[in-house]
Amino acid sequence: MSRLGNIGAKLYRGEVGYDFVAKRMLWYGISILITVVAIAGLGFKGLHMGIEFQGGALFTTPPTSVSVEQAKEDAKAASGGHEAIVQQLGNGSLRIQVGGLDTASATPVTEKLAQDLGVPAEKINTQLVGPSWGQDIADKAWTGLAVFMVLVVIYLAIAFEWRMAVAALIALIHDLTITVGIYALVGFEVTPGTVIGLLTILGYSLYDTVVVFDGLKDGAKDITKQTKYTYSEIANRSLNATLVRSINTTVVALLPVAGLLFIGGGVLGAGMLNDISLSLFVGLAAGAYSSIFIATPLVADLKEREPQMKALKKRILAKRAAEAAKGDAGQGDAGQGADAPEDAVAAAAQGVVSPRPGRGRSTQGKRR
Known part of the structure; x- marks a missing residue:
């Protein structure tokens, strides 16, 4: 895994x-x-x-060497001051979107764009979209x-x-x-x-x-x-x-x-x-x-x-507090019977529990 x-x-x-x-x-x-x-x-x-929501015209030009910034200025001038959105497509053509244009004003804008961009007017694809x-x-x-x-x-x-x-x-x-x-x-x-x-x-x-x-x-x-x-x-x-x-x-x-x-x-x-x-x-x-x-x-x-x-939360917290107090008390008893804390830790690590004081002596006495 x-x-x-x-x-x-x-x-x-x-x-x-x-x-x-x-x-x-x-x-x-x-x-x-x-x-x-x-x-x-x-x-x-x-x-x-976009023009789909506010209405306007979408012009797609053939491949041209005109930059995007220049095309924006040309489109704005051709449309009478309308802001234009220009995107350069992968084949070098331009996608020019101008809002607020209707059918009557789209044709003059197409001709002016063709002149400014240096492309044939019939090669520009024009799409009109209504806001409705x-x-x-x-x-x-x-x-x-x-x-x-x-x-x-x-x-x-x-x-x-x-x-x-x-x-x-x-x-x-x-x-x-x-x-x-x-x-x-x-x-x-x-x-x-x-x-x-x-x-x-x-x-x-x-x-x-x-x-x-x-x-x-x-x-x-x-x-x-x-x-x-x-x-x-x-x-x-x-x-x-x-x-x-x-x-x-x-x-x-x-x-x-x-x-x-x-x-x-x-x-x-x-x-x-x-x-x-x-x-x-x-x-x-x-x-x-x-x-x-x-x-x-x-x-x-x-x-x-x-x-x-x-x-429920109150019961759980109370139970955890009681268990923590019981654990602290158990650790206190173990600490009293240990002469060295390091020995107790080592014994616990080996799985050996140290006997309480007195038990070892009584056991040894019995053995004797």
């Missing part, structure tokens, strides 16, 4: 682990900070809506998102309990907020591909969370009938048992998405790949983070507020 496999087996059996739940206030603080930055980016920079089409997509996306969240809450409340449903919903909103905020900070264009990516990450965001919740449900069965572990400790054990699995699945999912984002979008210049892959990459990473650091600690927080869990 590999080293990672050995660690995973030890995590599953509870032999090793990291106390994620005990440090939950740290994770909450980090998440709040990231969320505030994302919301600030969304508020100050805003989303860069993009608005229809946005409305359906919001409707789908609302229906999805309602169904998720209902399912989790039935399959597990309402506290897990609340925690999963908060983690989901956390992931969406971070993804949209980073989209605004990066300045990528919001297109139907972005909407597809955002809707896709919803399922991935809940995947690891549901797996941990399933293990937690089994581990917490008849929890009040034992006095060994509190609910938070069982939640942490369940989280550690699936930690390596969550990391492996997340890395495997992120690798192809990273290839789409950095190679397909960055090197080859495929605009649609950028739109989908960025939302998928950020959403997958945020979903893995929230399932480990947000959802499970939040469930433990909510559950520990129950009177039964408070009483």
Whole structure:
């Protein structure tokens, strides 16, 4: 078995682990900070809506030697001052997007672009998009998102309990907020591909969370009938048992998405790949983070507020305190009968228990 496999087996059996739940206030603080930055980016920079949502024209030119910056200036001048988004495609052609253009103004802009870029006007592919089409997509996306969240809450409340449903919903909103905020900070264009990516990450965001919740449900069965572990400790054990699995699945999912984002979008210049892959990459990473650091600690927080869990925790702490006091008393008795602490440690290491004072002498007397 590999080293990672050995660690995973030890995590599953509870032999090793990291106390994620005990440090939950740290994770909450980090998440709040990231969320505030994302919301600030969304508020100050805003989303860069594509022509599918605001209407406009899309010009695709044949291969040209004109730079992207020069093409932006030419497109802005040709369209009468409208801001243009220019992307260079892999074959040297340019993708020029200008918002706010209608059918009447698109033809003169095409001719002016052809003149400035030094390409034939008939070789420029022009596509016009009305804002109503993009608005229809946005409305359906919001409707789908609302229906999805309602169904998720209902399912989790039935399959597990309402506290897990609340925690999963908060983690989901956390992931969406971070993804949209980073989209605004990066300045990528919001297109139907972005909407597809955002809707896709919803399922991935809940995947690891549901797996941990399933293990937690089994581990917490008849929890009040034992006095060994509190609910938070069982939640942490369940989280550690699936930690390596969550990391492996997340890395495997992120690798192809990273290839789409950095190679397909960055090197080859495929605009649609950028739109989908960025939302998928950020959403997958945020979903893995929230399932480990947000959802499970939040469930433990909510559950520990129950009177039964408070009483259980009180009994467990009292039992541990009594056992610790008994152990200290036993160590005190052993220390009184030992002339040298080093000898007692050496004897214990060899599995030999030193006799109490007097026993050795009486035994020796009998032998004599």
